Amino acid sequence: MAFLQTPSSPSVPVIGLCAPCDPRIDQAARERAWNITAMTGRILSAVRLPGGERPGIYLAQRTIERESDADATAYEFRAAGVSVIVIAPDTWFYPGKSALALTAHFPHAPVCCIAGNNAPKPGVVGVDALVGAYAQTGRLCHAVIGNMPEVGQDPEFDEKSRLEIIDLVWAMTAAAWLQGKRILCADTDSMQMETALNHVHASRRFLGIESARESMKLFADMINKDGGYDAHELKELYHWTTEVQWKGRIYPDVESICRERLPIYSDPARFTPKPLTETHQAKLREELKLYLILRDYMRGINAIGGGWTSQLAWGSDLQGTPMACADIAEALFNSTFDHRGRKPALPFATENDVQGLLTMVCQSALTGGEPVLFADYRKVYEPWEIQKKADELGIALDRHSPYMLRGTIDMDNSGSGSLDWCTQSILFEVYQHYFPGGGFSTGYISPGGIQCQAGRLAYSDLTGTFTMIQGEAESVELPQPIAEAFCHASSYSWPHTWITFKHVPASITKYGCPANHMHMVRNLPTRRWQYFSDYTNILNFQWEGAPRFTEGVDRMEPMLYRISGGETNAKLRLAGR
Numbered sequence: 001m002a003f004l005q006t007p008s009s010p011s012v013p014v015i016g017l018c019a020p021c022d023p024r025i026d027q028a029a030r031e032r033a034w035n036i037t038a039m040t041g042r043i044l045s046a047v048r049l050p051g052g053e054r055p056g057i058y059l060a061q062r063t064i065e066r067e068s069d070a071d072a073t074a075y076e077f078r079a080a081g082v083s084v085i086v087i088a089p090d091t092w093f094y095p096g097k098s099a100l101a102l103t104a105h106f107p108h109a110p111v112c113c114i115a116g117n118n119a120p121k122p123g124v125v126g127v128d129a130l131v132g133a134y135a136q137t138g139r140l141c142h143a144v145i146g147n148m149p150e151v152g153q154d155p156e157f158d159e160k161s162r163l164e165i166i167d168l169v170w171a172m173t174a175a176a177w178l179q180g181k182r183i184l185c186a187d188t189d190s191m192q193m194e195t196a197l198n199h200v201h202a203s204r205r206f207l208g209i210e211s212a213r214e215s216m217k218l219f220a221d222m223i224n225k226d227g228g229y230d231a232h233e234l235k236e237l238y239h240w241t242t243e244v245q246w247k248g249r250i251y252p253d254v255e256s257i258c259r260e261r262l263p264i265y266s267d268p269a270r271f272t273p274k275p276l277t278e279t280h281q282a283k284l285r286e287e288l289k290l291y292l293i294l295r296d297y298m299r300g301i302n303a304i305g306g307g308w309t310s311q312l313a314w315g316s317d318l319q320g321t322p323m324a325c326a327d328i329a330e331a332l333f334n335s336t337f338d339h340r341g342r343k344p345a346l347p348f349a350t351e352n353d354v355q356g357l358l359t360m361v362c363q364s365a366l367t368g369g370e371p372v373l374f375a376d377y378r379k380v381y382e383p384w385e386i387q388k389k390a391d392e393l394g395i396a397l398d399r400h401s402p403y404m405l406r407g408t409i410d411m412d413n414s415g416s417g418s419l420d421w422c423t424q425s426i427l428f429e430v431y432q433h434y435f436p437g438g439g440f441s442t443g444y445i446s447p448g449g450i451q452c453q454a455g456r457l458a459y460s461d462l463t464g465t466f467t468m469i470q471g472e473a474e475s476v477e478l479p480q481p482i483a484e485a486f487c488h489a490s491s492y493s494w495p496h497t498w499i500t501f502k503h504v505p506a507s508i509t510k511y512g513c514p515a516n517h518m519h520m521v522r523n524l525p526t527r528r529w530q531y532f533s534d535y536t537n538i539l540n541f542q543w544e545g546a547p548r549f550t551e552g553v554d555r556m557e558p559m560l561y562r563i564s565g566g567e568t569n570a571k572l573r574l575a576g577r
Contacts, residue, residue, distance in 0.1 A: 003058055004042065007056030009053055017044075019088055020065070020126065021063040031153060032152075036090050036155060040165065047166065050364050051344040055177075070097070077106070083179075086169060090115065092122055095126065095129050100134075103139075110176060111134070142556075171528050171534075175208075177365055182209070187314070196515065206466060223286060234289060240338075241288065241339070245339075250276065251426065255431065263484045265443075304361060304364075305360060306349070325438070327439065334416055347363075347372055350374055353515070356515070366528055374418075377515075379489065381408050383405070387404070406505040421475075422446055423447060429441075443494055450474060451522060452522050453472060454472075458515065468538055471504055473499045503545075
C-alpha cells in the first residue's frame with residue numbers, strides 16, 4: 001500500500017488519488033501520469049482537520065487503463081480506507097473503462113477531477129468527458145483544470161492551481177470527516193427559538209452529524225453532588241482563573257459599572273475591582289465545575305461540539321433553582337487554551353443554538369480547527385449613526401475607513417466569545433436580573449483587522465434544505481470613546497466585535513441575518529466553503545448588490561449545475577431524491 005501520508009487516527013478520512021490513462025500510451029507517459037498523481041498528493045498534505053489531525057493520502061499503485069485496473073484499484077482503496085477520491089489524469093482516457101468503473105465501487109464518496117491544461121496527451125479532454133458523464137447521471141464531480149509544464153517527467157502545478165486544489169479537496173475531506181461525528185445538545189433549543197431547532201434528521205442527511213441529546217438535570221445533579229470532575233483540577237482551574245488569566249480583572253457588581261458608565265475596557269487599571277465575596281467565589285467555582293464536567297462528558301462521547309442553554313431552566317427561571325451561568329465554560333471551549341495550556345478549540349454554542357453549532361462545526365472542519373466566534377447580531381450601525389455619535393463626542397473620523405464606507409455591526413456576544421478573538425479579556429459578574437443563578441461572563445473588545453467569513457446556516461421546511469447566508473468580513477476598531485459608548489448602549493459586560501462586510505453595506509446586512517446569532521471564522525476562503533456546500537448540498541444566498549462571481553475568489557460552477565438549471569435548482573432536485 002502506498003500511503004504518502006498515513007491517517008493520524010481511525011476517525012479521519014483517507015484521500016485516494018489515481019491516474020486514469022489511455023492504454024495506448026508509452027511507458028514514459030504512464031510514469032509522468034503517476035508522478036503527477038504523487039505531486040498532487042503532496043499538495044494535499046496541506047489539508048488539516050480539527051484537533052491537529054491530518055487525513056490519510058493514498059496513491060494508487062497502478063494507472064487505470066481498463067476495467068480490471070479499476071476493480072483492482074477499488075479493492076486497494078477499500079483496504080486503505082479511502083473515502084475521498086481524486087482523479088488526476090494527464091492523458092486522454094476512456095471514462096467508462098477507468099474512472100467510472102472505479103467510482104461505481106464508491107457510490108457515496110466525494111469525487112473530483114484534477115488535471116493540467118496540457119496539449120500533448122490531453123487529460124483535460126478526459127476530464128470534460130468524465131465530468132459531463134457524472135453530471136448527466138446526477139453525480140457531483142468538481143474539476144480543477146490548472147497549469148503545469150506540458151513536458152517533463154516531474155511537472156508541478158503553479159501556485160494558483162495549487163491553492164485551488166487545496167480548497168477543493170479540503171472541502172471534500174471536511175464533508176467526509178463530518179460523517180458519523182457527534183454533537184452534544186443539552187436541553188432546550190435557544191430559548192425555544194424556531195431559528196435554532198435541532199434538525200436531527202436533516203443534520204444526519206446532509207452533514208452526517210449525529211445529535212446526542214441530554215438533559216441539563218444530569219449536569220446540575222453532578223454539580224450538586226460534587227461529582228463528574230477532579231477536585232484537584234478544579235483548584236488548578238480556579239487559581240489560573242483568578243491569579244493568571246484574569247488576575248486583577250474580575251469585576252463583581254456589573255450593574256454599578258453600567259449605571260456609572262465606567263470605561264473599563266479603555267483602561268481597566270484605573271478601576272480597581274471590588275474583592276470577591278464568599279458567595280462570588282462559590283458561584284465562580286460552580287461555573288468552573290461545569291466546564292470540567294462538560295469537557296469530560298463530551299470527551300467520553302467523542303463529541304466535536306456542544307450547545308448549552310444558560311437561560312430559562314438553568315440560570316434564570318425562579319420557578320426552579322437557578323444555577324451559575326455557563327459563560328466561562330463556553331468561552332473556554334471556543335478558545336485554544338485553558339489552565340492546561342494550548343488545546344484544540346471545540347465549537348460550543350450559547351443557548352444550545354443547534355443551527356449555530358452546525359455552522360461552527362462546519363467552519364471548524366474547513367479551517368483545521370480555527371476558533372469560531374459565536375455572537376449576537378446585536379446592533380447595526382450605519383455610517384450616519386457612527387458620525388452622529390462622533391459629533392456628540394467631538395471626535396474626527398476617517399471617512400475612508402471601512403466602517404464609514406459601509407457601516408459596522410456590534411457582534412455583542414452573549415458570553416461564549418472565543419478568547420482568541422481578543423488581546424485581553426475581563427470577567428464581569430453576570431447581570432443579576434438576567435441570570436439570578438449568578439456567575440461571571442467574559443468581556444472584551446476585539447482588535448481591528450481580523451479577516452474572516454461571517455455567516456450562518458438556516459433551515460427551511462419549505463425546501464427541506466439548509467442555506468448559508470455569509471460573506472467576507474473584517475473586524476474594525478472604533479475610536480475608544482465611541483467604542484465605550486456603543487458597548488454601554490447594549491450589554492457592556494459581554495464580548496464586542498465590530499464586523500464590517502467587505503461587499504455588502506450594513507444597511508443591507510441588517511436584513512440578512514437569519515437568526516439572532518452569527519458566527520465568524522478566520523482562514524476560510526470563499527470557494528472552499530462553496531465547494532463544501534456542493535458536497536453537502538447546502539444552498540448559498542446571493543447578497544443584494546454583491547458580485548455573483550469573482551475569478552480567484554469563487555469556485556467555478558460544476559457541470560452538474562450548468563446542465564440542471566443552476567445551483568439552486570440542481571440542489572433542490574438533489575434534496576428531493
